[in-house]
Amino acid sequence: MSKQRLLLFIPVVVFVVLVLFFFRGLSLDPNEMPSALLNKPVPKFLLPRLVNPQEVRSESLLQGKVSLLNVWATWCATCREEHAFLNQLKDQGVHIVGLDYKDNTVDAQRWIAELGNPYDEILIDEDGRVGLDLGVFGAPETYVVDKRGIIRFKHIGDLNKKVWDETIQPLVKSLE
């Protein structure tokens, strides 16, 4: 077979590789959290604060009380919807830590200034490294972290009244 003819096989080869990935992908649930992280401590991190990027905070701020770790970004449509509900939770005294994921810091600061701040602390994860450690699939996502800093639950998608009432609030109550 001529050399040029062999080149024509490249598309098939690429396609076969893709099919193998798809086949593997079928048995993976994109929404499933890596089981390794459930009931494990929050991965270690040192991240700048949104209000003052000169200062950094570590995972220790998720210890001491039951917290929600909320992953959000200004490019995320659903986060906007979610934000109003987080504001309500804040009024109920829920401890929420925000992770501004793969985002532009200035945009994020403006967003908080405009929409209000439901978070007790917001950390900037600009390159998404911590998000990667956490196994963040996309924004928004919310992790329930207990007093010892151990992840107890992960919710993908927006945190709304229904999810809160039916799933997360009972869990938070039981952990307290």
Place this chain on the structure above:
Amino acid sequence: MVPNLMIPELGHFALVLALCLSFALFVLPMLGAHYGNQLLMHTGRSLSAGFFIFICIAFFCLTYAFAHDDFSVKYVASNSNSLLPYHYKICAVWGGHEGSLLLWILMLSGWTFAVSIFSKSLPLDMQARVLSVLGFVAVGFLLFMLMTSNPFDRILPIPPEDGGDLNPLLQDPGFVIHPPVLYMGYVGFSVVFAFAIAALLTGRLDSAWARWSRPWAIMAWGFLSVGIALGSWWAYYELGWGGWWFWDPVENASFMPWIVGTALIHSLAVTEKRSLFKSWTILLAILTFSLSLLGTFLVRSGVLTSVHAFANDPERGIFVLAFLAVIVGGSLILFAFRAPVVKSEIGFNWFSRETLLMGNNILLCITMIMVLVGTLYPLISDALHWGKVSVGPPYFNIFFIPLMGFLCLLMALGPLTNWKRTNPQQILSLLWKPWLISLVFALIFPWLYRDDYKISAAIAVFIASWITTALVADFIYRLRNSDSFASGLKKLSLSYYAMIIAHLGIAVTLIGVSLTSIYTIERDLRMEEHQAVNLLDYEFTLRSLQKVKGPNYLADEAFISVTYKGKALDDMHPQKRRYYARGSTMTEVALDKSLFRDIYVAMGEPVSEKAWAMRVHIKPFVRWIWLGALMMALGALLAVADKRYRKKVQVSAPENSTGVIGAGLVSHE
């Protein structure tokens, strides 16, 4: 319900019959073409008609079940509700996985039928093979439907009292037309695919082949352009966020066939006119349809998360994947063995229309690959245990904007160059004026438009104006020898006008996309009754708040009056709806539309009894995004209507004068 008892069974039965017919359509004409049996080859046309008719019957039965609230049918029960307005009941038919699959097959049968009618001028064996390939695609999809996703499944013996309602996001006029148009485009590429396979089987890869395929490819591309634009338009006003493109996996799934389809229609031009790039064109034809199928797989298998994704079912995923493997893998293997290998003999100069079109193809393919990588990366990363990742708009924008910018810069040159060889000197003499005009205009525009000068806006305006002025220069150049302006206009072919309009459409969309992104102003404003708030030169006053009852929802409605520099504009009535059946809330945006800016008001959350947080956007040029897409589609329509397709057909088949041209027109209606 008693008199209608049999209707869903009838629909089910029609599907089974359609499967039998499509299997016959796959086998008989192909055998006929192989053995040269005229009779068998002739079966293709009647089998196509039968296939089309039975799918129509099935589709009608499902529609009937929706219209009459037959909640004993599982699919109806989960996607409709007795309170749903009548017209949404009808389009709820394609509101879920099963029904939208049926719509897919309906489109496929429609295109197949159209091919059987309008390809009488094709050599009989070619026509038989094309129809047979389409029949094969149909067999796969019908099996998929009957085995894993039958829309006619019943909930018996005790059907639910009422249905679960159509997803409120989909209860919208945009959703009535978006899926059908999009699917027309997706599925339309199956015809070009079938032509490509038939050509590979026979080895007849000549310019005649390209000429037959071209109108079908252009038509499908036109539909896809409009379909994507409709989806973007729908997202813009229905999601209540003001975004019009999210780089969501499902959006990407529709965008990739469009990108490769764009490459394909240009590459087909080279193959038709110059008999070059043959293997490449064939590959593009296969790829375009493969990407359409890939989109189907991604949306329906649950391998990626997306706002559009249908309920996941691994069994379905396996089936679609197997089908994908057979059809794409099979055709790529066929391609590898049968595609002509041309000895590298370059029949054109470095500066020629061929070179530019090659550039177009390369840039578009790189773009497609980058989009594909971004879309699949979460899946690949997960499968290789690199961790779960998400890819957001920042990734896509970083390569997409420069690649498209470069492509658009080159695009302006294309129409002016000649086949084989072009004199750079001559191009220069034609184009220095457009270049200069665009440069001056681009530098001034941002300065006039807003107080802060945006370089990015200057670049966008330059590129768009460069495309436009270069087209004008070419237009004037082509009229130079005519006696009068009017006679010159008449001499230019319809396909030339088509090209101009479609290329202008790109410039218009480019302006819309860039200027909206650059100049949009969005604020979340606290609006209190009878108090005015300002944004730019606009003043918004919340007049009153009230509760409004819809057929299947209850809404808070705000009445807002708007003035611009003291002049009153139309009042705006945004709503926040709560749907009864699912308890979900929906933001119904109020829009004040105009060509140069949209005012966009969405209700956020109540702050107090008399005050709401409102999301207000001023979006300049946002209409241009979709206007451009309509111009591209108009271009596609004109290109198909060009009389040269008719002429060629008359030469080869004098007994039939409608030929290929009618195909595009009729299927467009």
